[in-house]
Every structure is written in structure tokens, then in C-alpha cells.
Amino acid sequence: MVPKRHVIPKILVVDDEPDAVELIRFNLKAAGYEVITAADGDEALKKARALLPDLILLDLMLPEVDGLEVCKILRRDQRVSATPIIMLTAKAAEIDRVLGLELGADDYVTKPFSPRELILRVKRLLRSGAAAETKSDEITFKDLHLDIPRHLASVKGKAVDLTATEFKLLTVLAQRRGRVQSREQLLQDVWEYDNLIDTRTVDTHMRRLREKLGTVAKYLDTVRGVGYRFLEE
Amino acid sequence: MVPKRHVIPKILVVDDEPDAVELIRFNLKAAGYEVITAADGDEALKKARALLPDLILLDLMLPEVDGLEVCKILRRDQRVSATPIIMLTAKAAEIDRVLGLELGADDYVTKPFSPRELILRVKRLLRSGAAAETKSDEITFKDLHLDIPRHLASVKGKAVDLTATEFKLLTVLAQRRGRVQSREQLLQDVWEYDNLIDTRTVDTHMRRLREKLGTVAKYLDTVRGVGYRFLEE
DNA sequence: CGGCATTGTTACAGTTTCGTGACGCATCAT
DNA sequence: ATGATGCGTCACGAAACTGTAACAATGCCG
Known part of the structure; x- marks a missing residue:
């Protein structure tokens, strides 16, 4: 049912800004996670399905298929629908808009964010394991x-x-x-x-x-x- | 239970320049905080672990163990890993800023800074409840x-x-x-x-x-x- | 070694906490 | 109205937990 957890949690980072990706990669690795990345929506979908990460960090603004769309598609896919998703957004105001769309992200982080904050949210979601499950109806x-x-x-x-x-x-x-x-x-x-x-x-x-x-x-x-x-x- | 927040927030100031320390101490006290200080990395680590401050102000340049190293070590220590850290740096260079953030500082301030600016950042981090909510459970x-x-x-x-x-x-x-x-x-x-x-x-x-x-x-x-x-x- | 202070161990009685059944009140459809 | 249903409270007994005291063991000092 729920995809099995990896011993070392595997995290998929989806963002098209190389600097941001590197910053996140560095910190997640320091915190002991395995990191894989995708630079656009298509790649994100492919990697999410192929590698079944334990958590997805998803930038809202993406070329081609944007973050919202990716999120929606993932949530419909049986294999990854239970994977926690953290949305990254540039503006706090966007969160309201995203929330209005009810597309099932599990948490939101506004850029710029402190690494500590990000790690804490990641930890929290991974720990709660059943994150997606408990959110569902x-x-x-x-x-x-x-x-x-x-x-x-x-x-x-x-x-x-x-x-x-x-x-x-x-x-x-x-x-x-x-x-x-x-x-x-x-x-x-x-x-x-x-x-x-x-x-x-x-x-x-x-x-x-x-x-x-x-x-x-x-x-x-x-x-x-x-x-x-x-x-x- | 989770280590409780002190009623009066306790702030650890780590800097080896006596003048700077005094300036900071004066302003933090005026703002109603309890201030403890350390002049080098070893002392900082000891006091951080023994006194469990609510926030740490950490100078980047320190004798012996430098600020970056202190930051890294603190982040690995379960008891203080969730304590917000503000980095103080003499160089405005972007490099330092990024490095500091990558190592898990939550904010940075370049010297010379206005006391008001410092207090504002301290308040923001303490308010963000980061400390309380994030202490490891x-x-x-x-x-x-x-x-x-x-x-x-x-x-x-x-x-x-x-x-x-x-x-x-x-x-x-x-x-x-x-x-x-x-x-x-x-x-x-x-x-x-x-x-x-x-x-x-x-x-x-x-x-x-x-x-x-x-x-x-x-x-x-x-x-x-x-x-x-x-x-x- | 002997005496004193401190800590470990055990037993027990008092207290707290919880499960249970019963009761009275309110609501609501009949 | 009236009976059924749901809800919150209470009282009681059983079980679990807790604090204390009494005694044994240990460490510490000369």
C-alpha cells in the first residue's frame, strides 16, 4: 500500500534554479539523506515514478509543467500518491493561492528559507510516516x-x-x-x-x-x- | 518532556572582541534578554551544552575553533541542534553568507550592524517559535x-x-x-x-x-x- | 579497621487512575 | 406528548502507581 521506506530516506528535489538545488542538496546530504534532483516537471514525474523517493521537494515555478500540475499528477498516481510533498514558493502570498487549490501538498516553505527550517520540516514529514495517509479522507x-x-x-x-x-x-x-x-x-x-x-x-x-x-x-x-x-x- | 523555553530568553554571545561583546550585551540586556558570553569556540560549545540558550550569536572569526566549525558541531548535538544561530561576520562577502547558511545558521548579520537591526533579527527568530516547536521530540x-x-x-x-x-x-x-x-x-x-x-x-x-x-x-x-x-x- | 554518611533494596499502605454501570437531562422524530 | 437516542456526570471497585520508611550495602574519612 504505502511505498516502503528506504533505510536512508531518498528525497527528490525539483527546482530549475541550480543554486537553490545545490544549497538544498548540500544541506540534505549533511543531514543524512540521499538526494536526487530534477530540473523540470517531466523529469520530476519520471524520477518520482522510477525511483519512488520518500519525500519530494517541489518548486512551485517550473518551466513546462509547473509545480501545481506536477503535484496534482503525482497525487493521482497510485504508487506515489502517498509520498509527502513540500512545496517551495518564492512569495508567502502564493501559499494562499496554492492552498486555495487544495492540491494536497503536505507542507509549504517560502524562499528564502533557512536550511534548519527546511530540514526540520523534512524530518517532521518523514517521521510522521503516514503523512499522506492521515491527511486523506x-x-x-x-x-x-x-x-x-x-x-x-x-x-x-x-x-x-x-x-x-x-x-x-x-x-x-x-x-x-x-x-x-x-x-x-x-x-x-x-x-x-x-x-x-x-x-x-x-x-x-x-x-x-x-x-x-x-x-x-x-x-x-x-x-x-x-x-x-x-x-x- | 521537551526542554522548556526560558521565561527570559537566554542568549549566548560568542565573540573574541571584548568591545563587540559589550556592545551586544548592553543592547540585548536593554531589550530584556539574559546574556551569557563565550570568547572562543571551546567555551562556546561548553556553555551552549551546559546552559541550553534559546539563541546563539556566533562570530564567524574565532581563535582556535572557528565559527563555522562551532556551528557544525552544534548542529550535530541533539540537545542544541534546534537552537537558532545568528552568524556575525566582518566581511560582507556573499561567500561567507552562503557558507554560514549552508552550515545551518538561521540568519546572518554583517559588522558593523546597528543594534536595532540585531535586536529585530533576534526577536524574529525567537518569535518564529522555531526554538520551542523544533526541539527534538x-x-x-x-x-x-x-x-x-x-x-x-x-x-x-x-x-x-x-x-x-x-x-x-x-x-x-x-x-x-x-x-x-x-x-x-x-x-x-x-x-x-x-x-x-x-x-x-x-x-x-x-x-x-x-x-x-x-x-x-x-x-x-x-x-x-x-x-x-x-x-x- | 571502625564510624559516619550516602545510596541501594525491599516491602507496603495510601493514593490515584481507570473501567464500568447507572442516571438524568436534552434533543428529535414519530 | 412520548419514547428513543445521545451525551455528560457520578459513584464505586479494581488495579496500578507512588511515596515512605526501614534495613542492607557501599563508599568515604580518619
Whole structure:
């Protein structure tokens, strides 16, 4: 499903300005990544498909096929649709425009950027591994399937009837798979701003979820004294 | 936990020209920052690691270990790799600027600079929250791996089940690797303002940690009459 | 070697935290 | 209206965690 990760993360840098490419290459290599480059959209598409990089740094302004187009095409390609993409743009204002187009980049960096900032974003996206997956509007993990826009949950293909709150709680946990969420955090994200709610309420909803989820319940893990998490394995 | 930002941002100024240092110190203090200084590369490295400043002002030309080298070394050190660095350089030459940036500085200022300009850049970097948000959320050292957001500890890749307190204690020690922490200090950082607790409690938790950590236990070092530390080698 | 201070170890009781079932209230379609 | 459904809170018991004290072991000083 998700393309396998390389031991040394492989990063495809797509930019037509040689200076920028070299600066990025230097820093990524120093940070321990393998770097491949492409100077235009066609080359980018070819290399992305052939070499299956773990992450793509994509300049917005490219000759021929521009960055937006490349991004869209990549997102439609099964093999690379899950690969995180960081967009490079010259102007902060462009980000708004890009966001408006909803084309599924995972992060944005405006030029000029500090290498440290870039590396940090790269690290973050690579670490979150499931980056693309968590952004998508469906989540499948083990026996569980969540279709977020349709508000449908199923275990082993069998629909499970969840209330709105239960669904949202499960979604938040599944999207942050592996990471512990405190009750406060969950209240904020699931119940939104309603700080008047008792933290123990979360427990009750967890219980109801567990009850309904059958075999999936064992992935709903309590971390005593901290919060809850959706197990990764 | 992530090393917390100091309430008053602490800035390390590294320069071997006393006049320049004083000028900077005066202006930073006037702007409400705490200032510490180092006159050469070795001192800079030591202080950066021991005092964990929120930002570093680093002169490019230093006796012994020069600024570039210091920058490189700091970037490799997990504890300070996320600390923003501003390079100070006497030469306006573009070459130096690029070199500095490639080595991971976040900004640069050419001498002579106006105090106002310097303060503005300092503020910008501190504000960008870069420091806080980017401090590493995992720690790997020898056989030990700590993933803080996931609340996972593992030794040689095998998960170790730690309670909330144990996890936090270990995290604090690992983050301050090499430095001895007094029991009082640990109580403050791990137990947070709960000064009613007996210092011997720390001992008990250390024991529990050692028991659970197997081969890593040998890095949990007792400094008789002082406290505990996580050994560096 | 002996005495003192400090730390390691063990056991245990008190406390905290969590899962669970029950309850009352609000909403809503019938 | 009324019954069903969802939600938030509460109370209780079980289990896990934590702090402390008491004792053993160790290091340190002369």
C-alpha cells in the first residue's frame, strides 16, 4: 500500500534554479539523506515514478509543467500518491493561492528559507510516516476502516454504528496513530473549545468505542497518567 | 518532556572582541534578554551544552575553533541542534553568507550592524517559535530510544514499559545528558512544584528505572553527595 | 579497621487512575 | 406528548502507581 521506506530516506528535489538545488542538496546530504534532483516537471514525474523517493521537494515555478500540475499528477498516481510533498514558493502570498487549490501538498516553505527550517520540516514529514495517509479522507488500519466525509466506520467490512462524538474521537486518535493524546488534548480537538467538560467524559466515550469496535478495541490503548493512543502495530 | 523555553530568553554571545561583546550585551540586556558570553569556540560549545540558550550569536572569526566549525558541531548535538544561530561576520562577502547558511545558521548579520537591526533579527527568530516547536521530540542514545509524543521507550528496539513518572524522569536525565542533576532539581522538573516530596523518592524511582532498563542501566550514574546523571559515553 | 554518611533494596499502605454501570437531562422524530 | 437516542456526570471497585520508611550495602574519612 504505502511505498516502503528506504533505510536512508531518498528525497527528490525539483527546482530549475541550480543554486537553490545545490544549497538544498548540500544541506540534505549533511543531514543524512540521499538526494536526487530534477530540473523540470517531466523529469520530476519520471524520477518520482522510477525511483519512488520518500519525500519530494517541489518548486512551485517550473518551466513546462509547473509545480501545481506536477503535484496534482503525482497525487493521482497510485504508487506515489502517498509520498509527502513540500512545496517551495518564492512569495508567502502564493501559499494562499496554492492552498486555495487544495492540491494536497503536505507542507509549504517560502524562499528564502533557512536550511534548519527546511530540514526540520523534512524530518517532521518523514517521521510522521503516514503523512499522506492521515491527511486523506479515509483511514484503513487493520480491521478498521473510516470514511470521514461519509461518517462511516466499519470493522472487517461490517458497518459499525457510531455516534458523532464517538466517530470524531476515533478519527482523531486514528489520525494521530501511535501518539498519546491527553484527555485535555482530546477535549480540545473533539469537543472543540468546550473546556467546561469533565475530562472523565473522555473515558466514558472510550468505553463506548471499545464496546462497539470489537476486535479493534485492542488498539485503543490507555497510557496511565497520560492519556489514550491508537496503537501502531 | 521537551526542554522548556526560558521565561527570559537566554542568549549566548560568542565573540573574541571584548568591545563587540559589550556592545551586544548592553543592547540585548536593554531589550530584556539574559546574556551569557563565550570568547572562543571551546567555551562556546561548553556553555551552549551546559546552559541550553534559546539563541546563539556566533562570530564567524574565532581563535582556535572557528565559527563555522562551532556551528557544525552544534548542529550535530541533539540537545542544541534546534537552537537558532545568528552568524556575525566582518566581511560582507556573499561567500561567507552562503557558507554560514549552508552550515545551518538561521540568519546572518554583517559588522558593523546597528543594534536595532540585531535586536529585530533576534526577536524574529525567537518569535518564529522555531526554538520551542523544533526541539527534538525523540532521543536516541546507545541502546536507548525515547519517543516522547508516543510515550514509548525502548532498549535495543524492544519496548520497555515505563510508568508516567519513570518516563519523565528518564527523559529529563537523557535530555541533560552528562550533567549531574541534584535530587532537588529532578523533583522540580519531573514532579513539578511539588516540594513536599522526600528527596529519597528520587532514589526509588532511579532504582525502578535501572531495573527496567537492562543494559542501559549502566548509563544511569550516581554521583555521590550530588545527584544523578545520564552518562555521555 | 571502625564510624559516619550516602545510596541501594525491599516491602507496603495510601493514593490515584481507570473501567464500568447507572442516571438524568436534552434533543428529535414519530 | 412520548419514547428513543445521545451525551455528560457520578459513584464505586479494581488495579496500578507512588511515596515512605526501614534495613542492607557501599563508599568515604580518619
